[in-house]
Amino acid sequence: MSTYYILNYIGAAALFIYNFLYMKKRQELTQSRFRKSVKKLSTEKLYLIIETLIISIFQYAPILIFNKSFGFVVGTGANYFGLLYLAPIFLGIGCFLLGTDWMNQSDLLTPAYPLALFFSKIGCFFGGCCRGIPWKYGIPNFQTGVKEVPIQLLEALSALLIFIFFSIYGNKLKRGTAFPIYVIVYSVSRFITEFLRAEKSVIWGLKMYQILCL
Numbered sequence: 001m002s003t004y005y006i007l008n009y010i011g012a013a014a015l016f017i018y019n020f021l022y023m024k025k026r027q028e029l030t031q032s033r034f035r036k037s038v039k040k041l042s043t044e045k046l047y048l049i050i051e052t053l054i055i056s057i058f059q060y061a062p063i064l065i066f067n068k069s070f071g072f073v074v075g076t077g078a079n080y081f082g083l084l085y086l087a088p089i090f091l092g093i094g095c096f097l098l099g100t101d102w103m104n105q106s107d108l109l110t111p112a113y114p115l116a117l118f119f120s121k122i123g124c125f126f127g128g129c130c131r132g133i134p135w136k137y138g139i140p141n142f143q144t145g146v147k148e149v150p151i152q153l154l155e156a157l158s159a160l161l162i163f164i165f166f167s168i169y170g171n172k173l174k175r176g177t178a179f180p181i182y183v184i185v186y187s188v189s190r191f192i193t194e195f196l197r198a199e200k201s202v203i204w205g206l207k208m209y210q211i212l213c214l
Helices: 003-021 023-029 041-060 078-098 102-109 112-127 151-172 178-196 208-213
Strands: 134-140 201-203
Touching (some): 041 078, 041 102, 041 112, 102 151, 112 151, 151 178
């Protein structure tokens, strides 16, 4: 298996792991109808783990729909936009089925999105996809050998900084606003970095991903 796919798998796993690490906080803020009826603490913890897994699956599920192979968990590219656009709907369905609070869940899970993207972008760097524009001082592309702006690493750094920000300040934002703010921040960041990517313009000098950002 190539480094590209390995890092994308790690990115998907990081999303789940992050959610599991916040189980205690989720337990305080997102009591579900299932756990309210549980008497034993050990059983309650098991339910919490199962709930976290279910919520994480619903959180990540949209990327499968936008994946052309339908079922390969680690799709990237336009799939990430699909993940962002459909996440509120799928996450809302998961929360409804579990009888837990959607807004609190959304706030708590928001940092997991840029965390998964961080690993995926490093995977893109080693996979040679999402290419940057040619640059004589750049890093040779792993596929073509052409020196390019390492845009994948710049986007990975951006994702990491966004992850850190929401991990620290996300719970200080108004309830239910963390995810919408993340979508805006990511879109602005991606719109800017697209100028350094080797993509063709489609209309008014803008690239397809820039239009998606808008």
